[in-house]
Amino acid sequence: MSQTTLDIKEPGLNVLPPGVERHVVNAGGLTGLQIFPDDEIEIINEEGNQICEIICFDKDGKSELGILNQKENCKKSFIKELLKGKDEASLITNLQLKKRSLDINKSKSSILFDEQTPSGEKIKIKSKDKCYVIFAAPQNDMLVSEQNPSSDLTLFIKRDKIVNDKELSIIPDPIYEPRHEENIERQTAISFEVKEGDFIQVISPAGRQCSDFVAFDTKKLDKKIEKGLDWQTTRTFMGNTFPGPGLFSKFYDTDHEPLVEVIRDTVGKHDTFNLACTSKYYEDAGYFGHANCSDNLNNAMAKYGVQKQKGWQAINLFFNTSATGLNSVISDESYARPGDYVMFRALKDLTIGTTACPSDIDACNSWNPTDIFVRTYDKKKEFSKSFAFRMKTDSEKKLTRNSGFYEKTSKLTRNFIDARGFWLPNDYTKHGVVEEYNACREKAVLIDLSSLRKFEIIGPDAEELMNYTLTRNIKKLAVGQVVYSAMCYENGMMFDDGTLLRLSETGFRWICGDEYGGEWLKEIAKKKNFKVNVKNSTDQISNVSIQGPKSREILKKMIFTPPTQPTIEELEWFRFTICRVENLQGIPLIVSRTGYTGELGFEVWCHPKHASDVWDKLMEAGKDEGLIPAGFAALDKLRIEAGLILFGNEFDGQQDPFEAGIGFAVPLKTKEEDFIGKEVLKERKANPQKKLVGLELIGKEAAGHGDCVHVGRSQVGVITSGCLSTTLNKNIALCRIDTQYSIEGTEVEVGKIDGHQKRIAAKVVGFPHFDPKKTRVRS
Numbered sequence: 001m002s003q004t005t006l007d008i009k010e011p012g013l014n015v016l017p018p019g020v021e022r023h024v025v026n027a028g029g030l031t032g033l034q035i036f037p038d039d040e041i042e043i044i045n046e047e048g049n050q051i052c053e054i055i056c057f058d059k060d061g062k063s064e065l066g067i068l069n070q071k072e073n074c075k076k077s078f079i080k081e082l083l084k085g086k087d088e089a090s091l092i093t094n095l096q097l098k099k100r101s102l103d104i105n106k107s108k109s110s111i112l113f114d115e116q117t118p119s120g121e122k123i124k125i126k127s128k129d130k131c132y133v134i135f136a137a138p139q140n141d142m143l144v145s146e147q148n149p150s151s152d153l154t155l156f157i158k159r160d161k162i163v164n165d166k167e168l169s170i171i172p173d174p175i176y177e178p179r180h181e182e183n184i185e186r187q188t189a190i191s192f193e194v195k196e197g198d199f200i201q202v203i204s205p206a207g208r209q210c211s212d213f214v215a216f217d218t219k220k221l222d223k224k225i226e227k228g229l230d231w232q233t234t235r236t237f238m239g240n241t242f243p244g245p246g247l248f249s250k251f252y253d254t255d256h257e258p259l260v261e262v263i264r265d266t267v268g269k270h271d272t273f274n275l276a277c278t279s280k281y282y283e284d285a286g287y288f289g290h291a292n293c294s295d296n297l298n299n300a301m302a303k304y305g306v307q308k309q310k311g312w313q314a315i316n317l318f319f320n321t322s323a324t325g326l327n328s329v330i331s332d333e334s335y336a337r338p339g340d341y342v343m344f345r346a347l348k349d350l351t352i353g354t355t356a357c358p359s360d361i362d363a364c365n366s367w368n369p370t371d372i373f374v375r376t377y378d379k380k381k382e383f384s385k386s387f388a389f390r391m392k393t394d395s396e397k398k399l400t401r402n403s404g405f406y407e408k409t410s411k412l413t414r415n416f417i418d419a420r421g422f423w424l425p426n427d428y429t430k431h432g433v434v435e436e437y438n439a440c441r442e443k444a445v446l447i448d449l450s451s452l453r454k455f456e457i458i459g460p461d462a463e464e465l466m467n468y469t470l471t472r473n474i475k476k477l478a479v480g481q482v483v484y485s486a487m488c489y490e491n492g493m494m495f496d497d498g499t500l501l502r503l504s505e506t507g508f509r510w511i512c513g514d515e516y517g518g519e520w521l522k523e524i525a526k527k528k529n530f531k532v533n534v535k536n537s538t539d540q541i542s543n544v545s546i547q548g549p550k551s552r553e554i555l556k557k558m559i560f561t562p563p564t565q566p567t568i569e570e571l572e573w574f575r576f577t578i579c580r581v582e583n584l585q586g587i588p589l590i591v592s593r594t595g596y597t598g599e600l601g602f603e604v605w606c607h608p609k610h611a612s613d614v615w616d617k618l619m620e621a622g623k624d625e626g627l628i629p630a631g632f633a634a635l636d637k638l639r640i641e642a643g644l645i646l647f648g649n650e651f652d653g654q655q656d657p658f659e660a661g662i663g664f665a666v667p668l669k670t671k672e673e674d675f676i677g678k679e680v681l682k683e684r685k686a687n688p689q690k691k692l693v694g695l696e697l698i699g700k701e702a703a704g705h706g707d708c709v710h711v712g713r714s715q716v717g718v719i720t721s722g723c724l725s726t727t728l729n730k731n732i733a734l735c736r737i738d739t740q741y742s743i744e745g746t747e748v749e750v751g752k753i754d755g756h757q758k759r760i761a762a763k764v765v766g767f768p769h770f771d772p773k774k775t776r777v778r779s
Contacts, residue, residue: 019162024396025052027150027539028139030082032093032173035133038160041068041125043112043135047151047535048119052112053078053136058129061100063107067131074109078138092173093134100132119533142540144590144605145578147456147507149537169205170339171373176381184211184372187358189296191304193218193351197379199263200344202354204318206370207338210357212276212293212314215251215259216306218349226306227253229260231272231313242270242315245385245400246423247415250347251315259350264343266388266397269335271321275311277359291358301353312353317342319357319364333363337397343383389421391515403450404542404611409629417632420513422451425631434726436630437637440597441727443626444548446618447635449596449603450611452498454541455518457508459532465525466500466508471657471681473671477502480566482574482592486657486665487517492680494660495520495653497645499594501576509537513647524676542611546618547601547638549776550625555602557621558582559591571602573778581617589614596635598642598770600779640721640734643694643768649705650692650720650734656684659736661692661767691742692720694767695733697750697760700724703733708751710759716741719750725769732769733762 016022025031027050035041043052053074058064065072083090083097083104097104112123139150174181179198184190189212194200202211216228233252234243243249243262250258276297282290298308318336323329356372359365377383386400400418402410409425410416416423425448427433439445457466467474472485479502487496498512510517521534546554555568561579568591571577576592587610595601606614619627636646643661645651651660658666658681666681697703703722708715717737725732733750741748744764752758766772 016168019159021157021159022396023155023157025135025137025153025155026089027137027152029087029089030079030093030134030136031089031155032096032132032134033155033157035127035131035157036160037127037129039127040158040160041127041133042156042158043123043125044154044156045113045117045121046119046154048117048121048533049115049148049535050117050151050153051114051138052153053109053138054112055079055104055107055109055134057100057102057107057132059131061102064131065108065110067128068125068133069128070110070112070125072108072110074111077107077109079109079134079136080104080107082136088175091175095175095177096132096173102132141607141609142537143588144541144607145503145588147458147503147509147535147537149456149535149540151535168207168338169370171203171205172339172341174375175383176377178375179378180376182374184354184356184374186356186369186371187291187296189293189300189353189355190374191300191351191353192374192376193349194346194376195379196346196349198346199377199379199381199383200260200346200352201341201375201377202317202344203339203341203373203375204334204336204370205338205373207336207340208318208334208366208368209336209370209372210319210334210359210364211317211372212297212312212355212357213317214297214301214312214314214353216304216351217253217257217259218351221304221306221351224305227255227257229313229315230254231315235272242272244268245387246418249385258347260344261347262342263345263383264341264386264399266340266399267318267334267336267342268387269320270342271316271319271331273321273323273329274316274319276314276316276355277357278311280310282361285361287361290361293355293357296355296358297353301351304351306351331362331364333366340388340397385423387418391519403448404606404608405448405450405544405615407612408615409448412629413631415631419451419632420515424448424451425629427631427633428629431628431630433631433633433637436628436634437726439626439628440548440599440630440634440638442549444546444550444554444622445628445630445634446615446622447545447547447630449545450542452538452543453512453515453517454537455510455512455521456535456537457510457521457532458506458535459530460506461525461530461532462506462508465521465528465530465532466510467673468528468675469521469524470500471666471675471677472500473667473673474500475673479504480575480577482576482594484574484665486660486662487512487520488657488677488681489653490677490680492656492677492684493653494651494655494657496647497651497662497665499592501590501592540607541605542608543603543605544611544615544618545595545597545601545603546622546627547595547597547599549600550622550627551599551601554618554622554625554627555591558617559589560584560586568602581614587613595777596644597638598644598768598774599638599776601777636721637723637725640723641725641727641732641768641770643734643770645692646721650736655690655736656681658685658688659690659692661734688739690717690736691739692734692736692767693742694765694769695719695735695748695750695762696765697731697733697762699760700731701752701760702731703750703760703762708755709735709737709762710749710751710755711741713756715751715755716748728769730769734767737764
């Protein structure tokens with residue numbers, strides 16, 4: 001089931017053998033699958049200690065575990081309880097049970113694995129007959145001070161009979177009963193009507209298949225007024241190449257009226273640069289009479305009286321194009337995987353045309369046109385707005401989810417951004433960026449940072465693993481302490497940073513930005529044969545940051561600490577306390593004296609089910625201290641002033657920690673033990689090429705990420721982050737620059753436009769700009 005190093009890696013291509021499917025049962029979730037005679041099922045306990053519950057119905061609708069050679073051994077079914085919920089996995093499974101007339105209340109359960117199962121343990125089952133099987137990964141709520149999160153299970157289904165050995169085709173099960181479903185045969189188009197508020201789901205069953213989507217206001221069309229989707233109007237209003245779920249989500253017509261809103265997008269990469277393919281495109285390439293989307297749309301839309309067009313302006317779904325700096329538009333294979341989709345909500349009664357693009361002469365459909373599937377839902381149904389997040393290119397997708405604090409924050413703002421798979425506030429309606437920023441510097445703010453990834457590292461070799469994979473000397477870390485560190489590849493390039501909490505002699509919690517960090521730890525543990533378990537606890541821990549001069553006073557009002565733990569007053573910088581809200585029976589918490597603002601501050605960690613109550617308790621305790629919520633926009637300004645680095649800005653996997661500005665996190669002189677990248681980092685430190693410095697610019701035009709920095713004609717650096725500092729009343733930036741120009745006082749110029757026609761004078765200054773001695777965070 002793996003590729004050799006010589007294989008060509010192609011987007012959306014099924015890397016599994018023909019007839020093999022991969023499914024993930026999320027921790028605390030379930031998955032229902034149709035199984036056929038002699039199908040082989042392999043269940044993998046990826047992180048260990050996770051039980052699996054299964055329920056099986058035979059072809060006559062009877063609960064029969066014997067088909068899978070299992071026996072009833074579970075009296076209290078997790079599946080039955082979960083199916084009472086409103087999450088999508090439960091809704092999908094309930095609909096399938098209804099369609100098949102299966103009674104879950106009369107079902108029997110079997111438990112596979114146990115809570116001592118080692119990571120990577122596998123169970124193989126072969127089906128004796130056709131059946132419908134529900135797999136679940138039961139979940140227990142984890143106390144924030146514990147390290148026993150539930151984990152995902154991976155299923156591989158090896159079909160006995162392979163229907164199509166050339167391409168994998170996936171049509172996701174519907175969440176609700178659809179209003180309409182229709183397959184669009186490859187190289188054709190269809191047309192249909194929907195009512196205002198209805199949902200339209202356009203699916204690429206085989207992946208890597210372009211689909212052109214057009215829509216007209218039906219009421220205008222009835223009056224012979226043709227006003228369809230217009231990409232120029234849309235781009236002008238949205239400020240994006242193409243809209244996506246969230247605030248900037250609508251497509252407009254030339255009357256400036258929105259026609260559709262993007263609710264979901266599991267691909268995240270499309271195109272509105274080009275027309276739907278035309279006959280001229282194929283004729284110019286020498287393919288006369290070739291089917292094309294424009295002619296197909298003309299034929300499909302004719303029954304609604306729509307005028308024929310030589311080339312249609314359309315939403316080019318799943319079409320991978322981009323504009324280069326060389327004033328050209330280029331394209332390559334689609335990012336879409338099998339089963340990927342885009343879901344729209346109709347904002348008016350609409351007349352719609354949709355295609356399965358016929359191009360087989362270029363990469364847009366991977367030279368192999370396939371079908372498109374369309375499904376519509378009634379407007380009364382509910383769908384969360386979401387993108388798809390994938391840890392790696394071949395990972396199963398996860399839809400953007402809400403943090404535990406969403407119940408509270410969603411009542412205060414609609415301006416949410418997708419933060420690596422979580423919806424988090426960008427700013428708050430009542431306050432705004434300026435007030436939120438000032439409150440942090442003068443009083444206190446609450447910032448939801450639940451998108452941070454959390455990993456539990458447990459076992460006798462936990463210390464050895466973390467000491468080998470992080471740049472800091474973990475062996476100096478005592479229980480109750482926190483340390484900030486970089487995580488590097490073997491070539492010394494930094495791909496993540498984070499904080500490590502030591503919860504016990506053999507237990508750590510790594511808190512970072514990239515979900516791949518946990519995968520990296522697993523890979524290294526396996527390679528080094530360390531006796532350690534690495535478990536993802538992100539969905540078991542929500543965290544909110546309380547930052548500002550008043551933060552300690554606020555927490556003192558509501559935190560109870562037992563005698564074995566430091567109080568909030570006693571808590572020192574980069575330490576944590578295990579505590580509760582108000583009293584011994586209160587909500588369990590961990591409070592760490594850490595942050596990302598350059599201010600005195602703390603982070604509060606709790607289980608998601610307690611997040612709303614914790615938010616309320618914090619806001620109540622801070623009401624007389626000026627506490628307000630703050631979003632990512634204010635946080636970005638605060639961290640730039642404090643010289644705190646961010647992935648994608650100061651580093652992106654192509655810089656070492658010294659170039660990223662955190663050389664202090666690489667103690668090459670005092671850490672004698674080996675760690676990943678150590679020898680390379682020694683060489684790079686001895687021969688530095690770039691350095692992160694502070695810049696001070698004249699005027700009030702802020703420097704932006706990626707702006708070039710010059711001395712004369714020569715480019716000597718690049719801006720990584722910039723802002724107008726309110727506190728300092730200066731125009732500041734962070735810049736990665738050639739070491740010979742990194743001396744304080746060196747005069748440089750920040751290039752705008754093409755880097756030469758417009759320049760802003762600047763000089764190298766001390767770094768960080770705000771509170772360089774860190775007196776405030778240490779106070």
